[in-house]
Amino acid sequence: MNIVFFGSSSFSVPPLKSISPYVSLVVTKKGKPKGRGYTLDDNEVKRAAIEMELPLMEIESFKDETAQGFQVFKPDLFVVASFGLIFPKWALDLPAIGAINIHPSMLPKYRGPSPIQWAILNGEERTGVTIMKMVEKMDAGNIVYQEDAEIVRDDNMIKLSEKLSKRAAEILPEIIDRINIQGLMEGINQKDEDATYTPIIKKEMGKIDWDKKAIEIVRQIKAFVLWPTAYTSLDNILFKIFDGEINALNRKGIPGMILGKNKEGILVSTIDGSILIKEIQLENRKKMNAYEFANGYRGLIGKVLNNFKD
Numbered sequence: 001m002n003i004v005f006f007g008s009s010s011f012s013v014p015p016l017k018s019i020s021p022y023v024s025l026v027v028t029k030k031g032k033p034k035g036r037g038y039t040l041d042d043n044e045v046k047r048a049a050i051e052m053e054l055p056l057m058e059i060e061s062f063k064d065e066t067a068q069g070f071q072v073f074k075p076d077l078f079v080v081a082s083f084g085l086i087f088p089k090w091a092l093d094l095p096a097i098g099a100i101n102i103h104p105s106m107l108p109k110y111r112g113p114s115p116i117q118w119a120i121l122n123g124e125e126r127t128g129v130t131i132m133k134m135v136e137k138m139d140a141g142n143i144v145y146q147e148d149a150e151i152v153r154d155d156n157m158i159k160l161s162e163k164l165s166k167r168a169a170e171i172l173p174e175i176i177d178r179i180n181i182q183g184l185m186e187g188i189n190q191k192d193e194d195a196t197y198t199p200i201i202k203k204e205m206g207k208i209d210w211d212k213k214a215i216e217i218v219r220q221i222k223a224f225v226l227w228p229t230a231y232t233s234l235d236n237i238l239f240k241i242f243d244g245e246i247n248a249l250n251r252k253g254i255p256g257m258i259l260g261k262n263k264e265g266i267l268v269s270t271i272d273g274s275i276l277i278k279e280i281q282l283e284n285r286k287k288m289n290a291y292e293f294a295n296g297y298r299g300l301i302g303k304v305l306n307n308f309k310d
Contacts, residue, residue, distance in 0.1 A: 001022045002074060002077070003019060003075065003077050004023070004027060004073055004077075006081070010165070011161050012081040014165045014166055015079070017169065028043055028056070062090075075096070077184075078098075081165075086138060087099070092134055100179075102129065103131075104130075104164040107130040108192065112197045113200055121224075125151055127148070127160070128164075129149065131144045131172070132190075133187050140190060141187070144185050144187045157223055207231060210306075211255050212270065213270060214246050217230070218244055218246055221244045234303065234305055239281075240281040241277055243278040246273070252273060253269035256270075256306060257269045258300055259274055261291055261294040266294045
């Protein structure tokens, strides 16, 4: 079995490592210039491929001349996990057996690029891992394997992604072995009429509206912790929030008002209760524990967090 693996995020790494003996080429998205020196930011998949001494190819799109080099490796199978580019037909036709994709949702629900974030944002209690045959239409191929997983209260986007990625890595070798012996299974058709789609996440989706319910704001914090991060403003300065939960004491004040502090963080009022903020970052300062921040910020209690103007 000769596999070409496609991936571009930390979600991709455990599945890649789990089938690395079969992988003849790792393909990832080319890094973008970052910082004042415009250096290229290597992603986790590139670092893992180098660490495992696997051949690596970086592309910006399937139109790159480099992408034509896939066929040199004469792949039997493409395995795709969080790659970030839509595959054209000519690429899907290259592998002798076909192409499979690992999707962190219970397809056909949450097709698209951000299923984990939207499952958390929508307050879902369960999600899952789906392995499907790839077709030209995004996330619409037959399901080869699927199992569900619980979303627990402490899960944010990072924790849930790690949990689903780890489970995918446990499942994948057996799937590959079965394909190696029996060929690529036909799988089960998805019901298109049941499909939902996740939109691309934009920076402004992180802006907190303190007139919303406490549970909605907590879900926003957890869903967008990696990017764009939930944000508001304190004294007209950008104030990012990385961790928070519903405050059991349910104290209320003006929406956005900082009601108090305890050793777990600072309490902020919403339209229907309050939330406990645990980890924050004020613009141009380091990320820190909210309680420690409160102890060093004069006159914090009673201030009102407002919508940040981009």
